[in-house]
Amino acid sequence: MKYRNLPNTDLKLSAVGFGVWTVSTTWWGIDDDAYAADLLRKAYDLGVTFYDTADTYGNGKGETLLADALGGVRDKIVIATKFGYDIYNNPERHEGQRELPQDFSPRHVRFALEQSLKRLGTDYIDIYLLHNPRLWAIESDELFDLLDSFKREGKVRHYGIALGPAIGWKVEGTAALRERHIDVLHHIYNLLEQDPGRGFMQTAEQKGVGCLVRVPHSSGMLEGKYTADTTFDKNDHRSHRPKEWLENGLKKIEQLRFLHEGAGRTIGQAAIQYILDSWPCVTSVLPNIYDAEQLKEFAEAPDTPSLTDGEIARVNALYESNFGLPRAQ
Numbered sequence: 001m002k003y004r005n006l007p008n009t010d011l012k013l014s015a016v017g018f019g020v021w022t023v024s025t026t027w028w029g030i031d032d033d034a035y036a037a038d039l040l041r042k043a044y045d046l047g048v049t050f051y052d053t054a055d056t057y058g059n060g061k062g063e064t065l066l067a068d069a070l071g072g073v074r075d076k077i078v079i080a081t082k083f084g085y086d087i088y089n090n091p092e093r094h095e096g097q098r099e100l101p102q103d104f105s106p107r108h109v110r111f112a113l114e115q116s117l118k119r120l121g122t123d124y125i126d127i128y129l130l131h132n133p134r135l136w137a138i139e140s141d142e143l144f145d146l147l148d149s150f151k152r153e154g155k156v157r158h159y160g161i162a163l164g165p166a167i168g169w170k171v172e173g174t175a176a177l178r179e180r181h182i183d184v185l186h187h188i189y190n191l192l193e194q195d196p197g198r199g200f201m202q203t204a205e206q207k208g209v210g211c212l213v214r215v216p217h218s219s220g221m222l223e224g225k226y227t228a229d230t231t232f233d234k235n236d237h238r239s240h241r242p243k244e245w246l247e248n249g250l251k252k253i254e255q256l257r258f259l260h261e262g263a264g265r266t267i268g269q270a271a272i273q274y275i276l277d278s279w280p281c282v283t284s285v286l287p288n289i290y291d292a293e294q295l296k297e298f299a300e301a302p303d304t305p306s307l308t309d310g311e312i313a314r315v316n317a318l319y320e321s322n323f324g325l326p327r328a329q
Helices: 033-045 061-076 106-120 141-153 170-179 197-207 243-254 267-278 292-299 309-320
Strands: 003-005 012-014 050-052 078-083 125-131 156-162 184-188 210-214 282-286
Touching: 003 282, 012 282, 033 061, 033 292, 061 078, 061 106, 078 106, 106 125, 106 141, 125 141, 125 184, 141 156, 156 170, 170 184, 170 197, 184 197, 197 210, 267 282, 267 292, 267 309
Parallel strands: 050 078, 078 125, 125 156, 156 184, 184 210, 210 282
Antiparallel strands: 003 012
16 A cells, blocks of 8 residues: 655545445445444555545435444544535435435534534544535635634544536535635546536645545446446445446447556556546545445555556547547437
8 A cells, every 4th residue: 555645734644545434324235334334444554544534425424434433543544524515414324326405504504513423433624525515605704713723622633525427526525625625626637527527626736735535446347347248236336327337338448458457457446546646636536436346456556566657648648639429419
């Protein structure tokens, strides 16, 4: 494992982090808490020190799981959690892409922070993130004054924005980087889905903002295990995607063999290295992790051969041409 400093802070994160959503929601087919906790401990043993969760993951389960699994090493790990969805007045378990009501009022945010601290079994949160905020939340001076007060109280070390994609995305990310002194931007980016992420990162590098990149494997496409016959369980969020997503994705990754065949890395590792090698502002990459074999593969990614400038240029040229495929209308 390699480690990177969050710009302009004293935080050091593992270059590969663990997004707790895969083990605390049903979206990836995992509903065994003991299995989830074991996977989190295995990650720590492999050098993963950054864990990303949210109060809305399993209505608090993402935080309690993390405390149960790694509470004994709290001082050795970095925790990010998110806020903004009202899970307290809407306790029903939401499924698929259905969104809960949001509440960024100071009263709710203060309450949400205290509940997250309690569930995490800690008295401070390293990175506190607005979860898919709309523009009105980013424009709220009252909200950001409150976040600054959390820092003065020592309950939050740094704060930032976690973006959509479909919910609170391009306009919100641009506004947050332009108008707010955030330390962190958390967003989607991978070699198949580069926009608007690369625009965010260009600005982040100019402003000294650290980026946390999730979905580096394009919802599993870049793990190299899908075939034309791949199907997903009805509870798996990928089952909601159109068939064209799978078909076109397979055509694209067929053109990326040069990244892994004879290169000393798997396609899944190459996808992570591409992000780390291309963008200095990226502090940690958050692959979707749901089994021990895959965890080991991804945790070892930073120690595989870095991509050459030629390989990066070749990937970028393929992206610009949409891999030679017709563009969606």
